[in-house]
Amino acid sequence: MVKMNRQTSLDKISTVDTWDIIIIGGGATGMGIALDATTRGLKTLLVEKGDLANGTSSRSTKLVHGGVRYLKQFHFKLVFEAIKERKIILKNAPHLSSALPFIIPIYSYFNMLYYGIGLFLYEMLAGWGSNIGRTTLLSRKSTINNLPFIKTKNLKGGILYYDAQFNDSQLCIDIAATATNNDATIINYFECADFIKSNEKVIGIQGVDRLSQKKYTIKGKNIINATGVFSDTILQMDDPKKSSIIKPSKGVHLVFNDPGKTLTKYALMSPIKQDDRVIFVIPWMGKLLVGTTDTPIEKITTEPAASMEDVAYLLYLYNSLSENKIDKNSVVSMFAGLRPLIKLSDEDATALISREHSILTSASGIITIAGGKWTTYRKMAEDVMELVIANQKLPNSKCKTEYISVDISAVKNKTIESYILSDKSLAEKIHPAFSFTKAQVVYAIQHEMAMTIEDVLARRIRLLFLDAKAAIEAAKEVAKIFVNYANKEDEQMKEQMVAFEKIANKYLLN
Numbered sequence: 280m281v282k283m284n285r286q287t288s289l290d291k292i293s294t295v296d297t298w299d300i301i302i303i304g305g306g307a308t309g310m311g312i313a314l315d316a317t318t319r320g321l322k323t324l325l326v327e328k329g330d331l332a333n334g335t336s337s338r339s340t341k342l343v344h345g346g347v348r349y350l351k352q353f354h355f356k357l358v359f360e361a362i363k364e365r366k367i368i369l370k371n372a373p374h375l376s377s378a379l380p381f382i383i384p385i386y387s388y389f390n391m392l393y394y395g396i397g398l399f400l401y402e403m404l405a406g407w408g409s410n411i412g413r414t415t416l417l418s419r420k421s422t423i424n425n426l427p428f429i430k431t432k433n434l435k436g437g438i439l440y441y442d443a444q445f446n447d448s449q450l451c452i453d454i455a456a457t458a459t460n461n462d463a464t465i466i467n468y469f470e471c472a473d474f475i476k477s478n479e480k481v482i483g484i485q486g487v488d489r490l491s492q493k494k495y496t497i498k499g500k501n502i503i504n505a506t507g508v509f510s511d512t513i514l515q516m517d518d519p520k521k522s523s524i525i526k527p528s529k530g531v532h533l534v535f536n537d538p539g540k541t542l543t544k545y546a547l548m549s550p551i552k553q554d555d556r557v558i559f560v561i562p563w564m565g566k567l568l569v570g571t572t573d574t575p576i577e578k579i580t581t582e583p584a585a586s587m588e589d590v591a592y593l594l595y596l597y598n599s600l601s602e603n604k605i606d607k608n609s610v611v612s613m614f615a616g617l618r619p620l621i622k623l624s625d626e627d628a629t630a631l632i633s634r635e636h637s638i639l640t641s642a643s644g645i646i647t648i649a650g651g652k653w654t655t656y657r658k659m660a661e662d663v664m665e666l667v668i669a670n671q672k673l674p675n676s677k678c679k680t681e682y683i684s685v686d687i688s689a690v691k692n693k694t695i696e697s698y699i700l701s702d703k704s705l706a707e708k709i710h711p712a713f714s715f716t717k718a719q720v721v722y723a724i725q726h727e728m729a730m731t732i733e734d735v736l737a738r739r740i741r742l743l744f745l746d747a748k749a750a751i752e753a754a755k756e757v758a759k760i761f762v763n764y765a766n767k768e769d770e771q772m773k774e775q776m777v778a779f780e781k782i783a784n785k786y787l788l789n
């Protein structure tokens with residue numbers, strides 16, 4: 280039984296005098312810390328101002344990867360650590376992650392040697408323990424067989440290597456459910472609006488329930504800032520003079536229906552000469568994901584959107600690799616996310632900034648963790664908790680998360696089946712072109728803290744990311760389920776539908 284319920288969390292806030300840990304931010308980083316802290320037996324509260332994983336953690340390329348391209352920058356330790364974490368995610372979340380074969384198409388013998396050596400090294404770094412597939416040189420013929428859309432002129436062959444892919448926001452939600460089942464208190468739509476201090480040290484937060492506007496004063500022994508690109512806002516809430524540590528960069532993905540013979544089980548990875556980046560073309564949940572851009576930005580927003588330049592750039596890259604040309608009419612969804620990169624200096628191009636994480640402790644005692652990547656969320660959490668324990672003399676304890684499964688699929692499927700047994704109509708689909716059922720929506724509302732149509736369609740069921748138009752069409756069905764299963768008023772749901780359509784339009788090109 281998954282115990283996650285927003286009202287229960289709200290009620291629990293007032294029953295605890297002082298929390299051992301208060302985590303601000305419900306993305307991958309914060310959720311990893313919540314699971315780590317609670318399974319060490321600490322009184323753990325996580326507050327998220329929007330929905331769980333609504334920030335960068337639902338907008339990734341959906342790869343669990345060692346970061347093969349960091350080898351070029353000789354970041355061996357970073358790659359080694361990420362490969363180990365890749366294996367742990369595959370073990371602890373097998374329901375949401377799987378190994379994925381990648382092919383780099385090769386157009387010169389020099390590149391065959393260059394990338395071949397790099398990828399054999401990548402496999403070696405995984406060693407016996409973390410290896411998930413053999414790196415292999417492919418002939419021209421088998422490269423074309425496996426990637427039937429690939430440009431054939433001058434093609435010499437390919438290199439096959441392995442990484443993994445996952446469902447990012449759903450993993451965050453399942454980590455939240457596992458943390459809740461282990462006694463953590465997790466709450467969405469609950470903002471840290473200010474800090475409470477004593478002798479210049481932070482001793483708690485002022486929280487605001489964004490659904491009722493009720494204010495809460497919450498005391499905590501340790502306050503963790505895990506707000507990703509919003510880290511500076513929190514740091515400056517504590518000390519207005521604090522200079523910024525985040526250098527945000529926008530990454531855009533396009534989602535396509537199969538434009539011909541493109542969709543195979545193989546993903547394509549290809550280095551882009553002109554800007555030291557790579558392009559990914561990845562089969563994901565029956566669609567094709569193409570990404571990503573890397574554009575430094577000034578303004579951080581909760582709903583970053585793709586620009587026409589982003590779209591044109593990705594179409595150009597895809598078409599320069601493919602015999603099957605696509606245009607903007609083939610785009611069924613697109614999404615943008617902000618990388619919480621740690622600032623080096625203004626001259627550094629964001630593509631070259633290491634994704635390694637940093638942990639800072641402010642004079643008032645707030646611990647900020649930022650940077651890193653989804654793949655290393657568990658290790659980032661362990662590092663923070665080791666620091667917290669060393670700093671604050673909380674009882675010493677060992678990190679257990681390497682051995683904690685977050686696979687709650689058996690319980691989830693059983694609950695969904697039981698809904699359908701008691702009401703056959705819940706087996707109906709919410710959209711004719713997709714297999715998602717009404718019962719899944721009920722589950723999202725009752726056990727995954729979905730409060731809005733967008734929470735359901737963007738981060739539980741991924742329809743908004745898979746096909747934005749279909750998501751708009753399904754919104755009415757989802758609204759009806761909120762009325763029937765969450766006691767929402769028709770009027771309220773009409774407002775939500777308008778709000779959802781406005782957001783969904785940002786995922787649509789036309």
Ligand SMILES: Cc1cc2nc3c(=O)[nH]c(=O)nc-3n(C[C@H](O)[C@H](O)[C@H](O)COP(=O)(O)OP(=O)(O)OC[C@H]3O[C@@H](n4cnc5c(N)ncnc54)[C@H](O)[C@@H]3O)c2cc1C
Binds near residue numbers: 328337343469
């Ligand atoms: C385009 C792109 C592609 C990527 N692809 C990959 C990939 O394939 N694999 C990989 O491993 N990594 C990838 N990453 C990196 C990875 O997605 C991020 O490192 C990770 O999601 C960051 O998680 P986070 O929890 O730190 O930040 P977020 O997910 O942004 O979470 C921070 C949260 O804090 C909340 N918050 C802010 N202020 C407050 C407040 N005052 N009170 C309460 N809550 C607050 C926000 O609402 C937000 O939900 C990618 C990143 C981008 C941008």
